[in-house]
Amino acid sequence: MNFTNDDAAKLLKIIKARRDVRGNRFISQAIEDEKLHMILEAGIHAPSVGYSQPWKFVIIKDKKIKNELLENFEGENSTAKEIFSERELYKNLKLEGIMEAPVNIAVLYEPKEEAVLGMTSMKKMGEYSVVCAVQNMWLMARALNIGIGWVSILDEAKVLKSLRCEKNSQLIAYLCVGYVDEFYKESELKTLGWERERVLEDVLSTSYADR
Numbered sequence: 165m166n167f168t169n170d171d172a173a174k175l176l177k178i179i180k181a182r183r184d185v186r187g188n189r190f191i192s193q194a195i196e197d198e199k200l201h202m203i204l205e206a207g208i209h210a211p212s213v214g215y216s217q218p219w220k221f222v223i224i225k226d227k228k229i230k231n232e233l234l235e236n237f238e239g240e241n242s243t244a245k246e247i248f249s250e251r252e253l254y255k256n257l258k259l260e261g262i263m264e265a266p267v268n269i270a271v272l273y274e275p276k277e278e279a280v281l282g283m284t285s286m287k288k289m290g291e292y293s294v295v296c297a298v299q300n301m302w303l304m305a306r307a308l309n310i311g312i313g314w315v316s317i318l319d320e321a322k323v324l325k326s327l328r329c330e331k332n333s334q335l336i337a338y339l340c341v342g343y344v345d346e347f348y349k350e351s352e353l354k355t356l357g358w359e360r361e362r363v364l365e366d367v368l369s370t371s372y373a374d375r
Contacts, residue, residue, distance in 0.1 A: 178303055178306055178307050179303060181306055181347065182302055182303060182306045183306075183311065183347050183348055183351065183352070184312075184313055184314055184351070184352070185261065185311030185312060185313040185340070185342075185344055185347075186257075186258040186259065186260070186261060186313055186352065187258050187260055187261030187262070187263070187264040187265070187313070187340065188258045188261075188264070189261070189311060189344040189345055189346065189347075190261045190264040190265045190266075190311065190313075190340070190342040190343070190344055191342065191343050191344060191345055192266065193266070193342070193343040194266055195266055195267055195310060195341065195342060195343070199308050199310065200223075200267065200341075202304055202308065203301050203304050203305050203308070203310070203341070204221055204301070205304075206300040206301055206303070206304035207219065207221065207271070207297040207298070207300050207301040207304075208297065209300065210293065210294075210296035210297035210299070210300045211293065211296050212290075212293035212294075212296070212297075213280060213281070213282040213283055213289040213290060213292070213293050214280040214281030214282045214283060215281075216276060216280045216281075216283075216290060216293065217293075218273055218274055218275060218276065218290045218293060218294060219271060219272065219273065219274070219293070219294045219297045219336075220271075220272040220273075220274050220333070221269055221270070221271055221272070222269065222270040222272065222327050222329070223267060223268075223269055224267070224268035224269070224270065224327070225266070225267060225268070227263075229326055229327070230262050230263055230268060231263070232326045233262050233268070233318070233323060233326060233338070234260070234262045234263055236318050236319055236322045236323060236326070237259075237260050237262060237315060237317055237318055239319070240317045240318055240319055241259065241317050244317055251358075253356060253357075253358060257356075259315070259317060260313065260315045260317070260340065261313045261315075261340035261342070262315065262340060264340070264342070265311075265313070265340035265341055265342040266341070266342045266343075267340075267341040267342060268338065268339065268340055268341065269301075269337075269338075269339045269341055270323065270327055270329075270335060270337075270338050270339075271294060271297065271298055271301075271335075271336050271337040271338075271339065272294070272329060272333045272334060272335060272336060273290055273291050273293075273294045273333070273334040273335075273336050274330065274332060274333055274334075275290055275332060275334070276290075291334065291336060294336040294337075295336060295337075298314070298336065298337045298339070301339070302314075305341065306347075309343070309347075310341065310342065310343055310344075311341070311342060311343065311344040311347065312339050312340065312341050313339065313340040314337055314338070314339055315338045315339070315340060316337075316338070318335070318338055320334070320335045323335050323338060
């Protein structure tokens with residue numbers, strides 16, 4: 165299968181338009197089953213080390229469970245507020261959309277008991293594979309004009325307990341998914357001045373052997 169330059173340009177446009185969506189942007193419109201399926205389908209077609217496909221997706225819509233996870237977030241966020249106490253901006257940031265998003269998805273890593281090709285030296289490659297699945301989901305969602313927010317201010321053990329996950333499961337991402345009232349033209353944290361955007365020249369280097 166060959167793609168055109170127009171296809172490549174459109175993909176880059178989607179990548180650049182992807183945003184981490186906060187709770188104050190989600191609307192109540194339900195996600196169509198076929199579109200949710202497309203997002204998950206994109207996830208399972210991510211690259212994985214040794215073709216291990218070590219991901220699992222837990223769909224959360226139940227308000228009781230979402231309330232548990234919101235309490236989890238609030239407990240962890242109180243600690244984060246102390247850490248960032250010198251940055252006044254932090255306390256005004258809306259950093260999750262657990263209740264506002266119609267669908268939450270917990271993306272898990274489930275390691276295999278046997279040795280996995282490509283993981284004998286770099287043990288984290290399994291987790292990195294699951295992160296690739298998250299990125300695929302995020303881009304597909306954006307192409308469908310659906311927002312995703314990644315909530316990382318959570319106690320992992322409590323999340324896994326709330327979701328009654330398998331003993332060896334690891335939480336890689338907790339995603340809030342839904343339609344939004346708007347997508348920002350720029351990253352919200354960039355616009356607010358939390359961090360400066362790094363351009364390509366900032367991160368390019370050559371190997372020491374080439375210097």
